[in-house]
Amino acid sequence: MEAHADGSLLHDGVPMLGFALVFVLIFRRLGLGATLGFLVAGAIVGPQVLGLVGGAETKLGIAELGIALLLFLVGLELSPSRLWRMRRDIFGLGLMQVTLCGLAIAAIVWVVSQSTLAAALALGLPLALSSTAQVLPLLQSQGRLRTPLGERAFAILLFQDLSIVPLITIVAAMSRNPADMGGPPGWLLGLYTVAAIVGLILVGRYVLRPAFRLIGNLGEREMFVFAGLFTVIASAAIMEMLGLSAALGAFIAGVMLADSPYRHELEADVEPFRAILLGMFFLAVGMTLNLAAIAERPLFVAGMALALIATKTVLISGLGLLFGMQKRQAFALGVLLSQGGEFGFVLFAQAQSAMLVTGEAASIFGAIVTLSMATTPFLMMATKKLRAEPERSAEGLDGPRHEGSNAVVVGYGRFGQTVAQMLIGQGIPVTLVDTDVEMIETAGTFGMKVYYGDGTRVDILRQAGAADAELLLFCQDGDGLDTEALEGVHHAFPNATIFVRAYDRRSVMKMKGAPIAGAVRELLESAIVMARRAMDAVGVDGAEIDKTEAEYRRRDFERLKLQRETGDIYAARDSMFSQAGQAAAAETDLEPR
Numbered sequence: 001m002e003a004h005a006d007g008s009l010l011h012d013g014v015p016m017l018g019f020a021l022v023f024v025l026i027f028r029r030l031g032l033g034a035t036l037g038f039l040v041a042g043a044i045v046g047p048q049v050l051g052l053v054g055g056a057e058t059k060l061g062i063a064e065l066g067i068a069l070l071l072f073l074v075g076l077e078l079s080p081s082r083l084w085r086m087r088r089d090i091f092g093l094g095l096m097q098v099t100l101c102g103l104a105i106a107a108i109v110w111v112v113s114q115s116t117l118a119a120a121l122a123l124g125l126p127l128a129l130s131s132t133a134q135v136l137p138l139l140q141s142q143g144r145l146r147t148p149l150g151e152r153a154f155a156i157l158l159f160q161d162l163s164i165v166p167l168i169t170i171v172a173a174m175s176r177n178p179a180d181m182g183g184p185p186g187w188l189l190g191l192y193t194v195a196a197i198v199g200l201i202l203v204g205r206y207v208l209r210p211a212f213r214l215i216g217n218l219g220e221r222e223m224f225v226f227a228g229l230f231t232v233i234a235s236a237a238i239m240e241m242l243g244l245s246a247a248l249g250a251f252i253a254g255v256m257l258a259d260s261p262y263r264h265e266l267e268a269d270v271e272p273f274r275a276i277l278l279g280m281f282f283l284a285v286g287m288t289l290n291l292a293a294i295a296e297r298p299l300f301v302a303g304m305a306l307a308l309i310a311t312k313t314v315l316i317s318g319l320g321l322l323f324g325m326q327k328r329q330a331f332a333l334g335v336l337l338s339q340g341g342e343f344g345f346v347l348f349a350q351a352q353s354a355m356l357v358t359g360e361a362a363s364i365f366g367a368i369v370t371l372s373m374a375t376t377p378f379l380m381m382a383t384k385k386l387r388a389e390p391e392r393s394a395e396g397l398d399g400p401r402h403e404g405s406n407a408v409v410v411g412y413g414r415f416g417q418t419v420a421q422m423l424i425g426q427g428i429p430v431t432l433v434d435t436d437v438e439m440i441e442t443a444g445t446f447g448m449k450v451y452y453g454d455g456t457r458v459d460i461l462r463q464a465g466a467a468d469a470e471l472l473l474f475c476q477d478g479d480g481l482d483t484e485a486l487e488g489v490h491h492a493f494p495n496a497t498i499f500v501r502a503y504d505r506r507s508v509m510k511m512k513g514a515p516i517a518g519a520v521r522e523l524l525e526s527a528i529v530m531a532r533r534a535m536d537a538v539g540v541d542g543a544e545i546d547k548t549e550a551e552y553r554r555r556d557f558e559r560l561k562l563q564r565e566t567g568d569i570y571a572a573r574d575s576m577f578s579q580a581g582q583a584a585a586a587e588t589d590l591e592p593r
Contacts, residue, residue, distance in 0.1 A: 015045045015052040016283055024279075027377075035134050036374050038279050042286020053287065066277030067133050067342060068236040068250035069270055071161070074136060074154070075254020076263050083255065086155050093152065093323050094159025097337075101315050102128035108307055112300075115357075118174040122351035123365050125167055127308055129160045129341035131373050132247070133278055138336075138380075149329050152320065153336055161248050164343055168350055175354035192242040197252055200235055204256025212262045224262070225269045231257075232270065285342065289370055290363035301364060305371040309338040309379070332387040339376045340369030405429040408464050408496075410455030411476030412436075412443060415501050415522055419475050420448075431464045434476070456485060458492045472496045479507035486514040505560060505569065512564045528552075552577065 019041040027037035045052045083090075106124025110117060135153060139145040145154065208231060215223045232250045239249030257263060294301050313334040320330030348362040357365075380387075409420045412434045420430050432448065433455040434440055440450045453460040455476070466472055472493060474481060481500055490498060498516040502508045508519050528549060535545050559572040 012053045012055070015050075016041070016280075019045050020279060020283055034279070035131075035137075035282055036377055038282030039286040039289075039370060039374055042283035043289050043291065044286075045283075046287030046289070048287075048289065048291040065233070065236070066274060066279070066281045067247050068232055069274035070133060070136060070278060071247040071251035072232045072235075072254040073267060073270060073274055075251040075256075076258050076267055086151060089152055089155035089323070090159050093319060094156045094162075096319055097156050097316055098128050098160060098163045100319070101312050102126075104311050104315060105308060108311065109304075112304065112307075113361075115361075119351075119356050119361070122171055122174065122354070122356040123348070123361065125170065126344040126347035126351075127340050127365075127369070128312075129163070129343050129347075130157060130312075130337040131339050131341040131376075132157045132161065133281060133342050134339065134373055134376060135336055137278070138376075148325070149332055149336075152323070152325065152333055156316075156333075156337060158251070160341065160343070161251065164248070164346075167347055171347065171350045171354055171356065174356060176356060196239055196242055196249065200238070200249060200252045201256060204253060208253070208257060212257070212266075216262060216265075224265050228266045228270045229273065281342065285345070285370060288345070289367055293360055293363045294367045297364060301367050301371060304365075304368045305375070308340060308368065308372050309375060313338045328387055331383070335379050335383050335387065336376075338379065339372040341373075342369075344369045405431040405465055406469055407431070407471035407473060408433065408455070408461060408466050408469050409473045409475055410434070410461075411474065411501070412439060412448070412450050413475070413477055415477075416473075416475030419473055423471075428471075431469075433460065433464055456480065456489075458488060461489065461493065466493045466496060469493070469496050472498045474498070474500045476501070477503075479503040479510065481507075482510045483512060483514040486511060486516055490515040505563060508560060509564050509567065509569070512567075 020038055023041040023044075024034045024037035027040070028034055044050055047054055102125040105127045106120045109115065109124040109127075110120035113120070113123075115123070135157060136145070139150045139153060144150045212224075212227060215227055231253050235249040235253040236246035237249075240246040257266060313331075315334075316337050317330045317334035320333045321327065325333065345366055348357070348365055351357045352359055352362045406428050407423055407430045409416050409423075409430055410433050412420065412432050413436070416432070416434075420432055423430050432443075432450040433453050434450050435452065435454055437452070440452060443450045451464065453463070455461060455464070455474070461472070472489065479502070486498065486500070490496075500511065500514075500516055500519045502511070502519040502521050504521060508521065511519055532545055532549060535548070536542070540548075555575045555577070559575050562571045563569060565571075
């Protein structure tokens with residue numbers, strides 16, 4: 001079917017977004033990630049399969065703005081001081097990764113394809129770059145961007161973006177195209193880079209911040225959207241005009257606003273555009289995939305993709321070990337960055353324009369990049385057990401022993417720490433018991449002795465001196481204790497007063513009739529404190545605040561009592577403060593008396 005090369009935005013948007021919606025939902029449901037869904041959807045609607053949408057190259061150019069927005073948002077998360085702290089990883093680990101991986105892959109291309117050395121370098125060096133658009137959202141969705149693994153991955157990706165300039169310079173230096181001979185030399189491009197970065201820093205400090213302050217004073221939220229998008233597009237356009245990385249310009253703009261009070265507002269405003277345009281980028285990549293070229297040489301494409309992934313995984317893992325990472329973390333870094341990247345398409349086009357490679361070769365290696373990107377979700381799933389940190393061993397840790405303490409605290413997390421420290425502050429001897437090995441080791445660095453053991457077991461409690469203790473305080477997380485377990489503890493240690501940390505109302509209901517002095521819901525008191533402060537902030541009288549708190553506590557106590565008696569979580573729900581009850585009370589007040 002012939003592709004619609006010049007379809008309108010509405011005509012092209014319907015099949016693109018429709019197929020993307022279906023495939024992304026399917027692939028997310030299968031745990032394979034959104035990126036692969038976008039790539040497959042783009043390949044299907046593109047000219048190679050159904051031919052519903054054309055003009056993939058044009059759409060790819062527009063959608064590359066999504067990468068710039070992604071780097072801008074990442075920049076907002078990084079203050080200049082944090083970047084300075086990461087300089088060793090950026091310019092050490094990043095430089096070694098791009099250099100070693102680029103040369104190794106270029107050597108493989110040279111041997112396998114029997115091409116010229118210039119062509120092998122033009123095709124191999126770009127394959128050292130990984131997919132920023134794929135890796136960063138993956139780290140963000142897992143909440144791992146600020147972990148040691150996330151920071152190392154980000155440092156490498158950032159240097160890869162910086163390396164676009166020298167890689168373009170290398171391709172230009174090897175060019176066989178007479179039109180390229182009049183281009184700027186590499187040293188001038190480097191000078192442009194430094195000048196552009198310094199210029200963006202000055203503009204960010206002396207123009208952008210005052211502008212956003214003015215917009216904030218006006219209170220026009222729509223203007224924040226306009227200003228945020230203008231900042232990204234303008235900084236990216238300046239870099240692109242100089243022949244540099246547009247994404248790098250957007251990143252620097254984000255860094256310059258990272259310490260401003262408008263960071264969170266900008267994140268909220270720009271994020272929807274980032275998500276849409278990044279999806280469009282992968283759709284366009286899928287559309288540009290030359291399936292016919294792949295069909296002609298499927299073994300070469302699959303073999304090179306496998307060689308690319310294996311080479312990068314091994315080399316990046318080795319570099320991770322060299323830079324002090326644990327084995328599993330280093331392997332995770334290698335797998336995470338094993339794919340080719342979106343900037344490979346840009347550099348392949350540069351190599352084709354420089355007459356170093358043919359259009360067919362650029363398409364085939366573009367397919368290799370796409371295939372390697374498609375394998376990342378599968379590799380992450382397949383290597384999950386290999387990448388997972390082993391459970392910390394309790395070997396060498398002391399089990400609890402009788403120290404003559406008046407209180408035994410089971411669980412030394414955020415709840416148990418407060419309880420234990422207040423008792424110690426009153427001079428009450430405390431024995432601490434927990435099963436979290438990492439927490440036990442951390443507590444030791446603060447001068448706290450925590451014994452290893454399951455404090456819900458009677459034999460462990462006996463070792464800890466519960467038979468002579470006046471207090472047993474169960475402060476561990478979760479809702480594992482019930483009436484039967486607590487009766488067993490009370491029977492073994494009848495002289496100890498028992499208190500229990502309860503997860504929620506259901507946890508309290510599970511302890512109905514238990515021989516305990518009290519069950520404290522872990523968030524109740526802190527929530528009441530916040531509500532009191534909130535009412536005070538809007539000018540509610542102190543006496544009224546006390547009255548409201550007392551009434552809430554009375555209703556909550558009566559409701560919980562009835563819930564424990566009946567075992568029904570919905571019991572006495574009419575006694576809750578609610579919008580429906582507030583409206584009914586207002587109507588009653590309006591009725592004539």
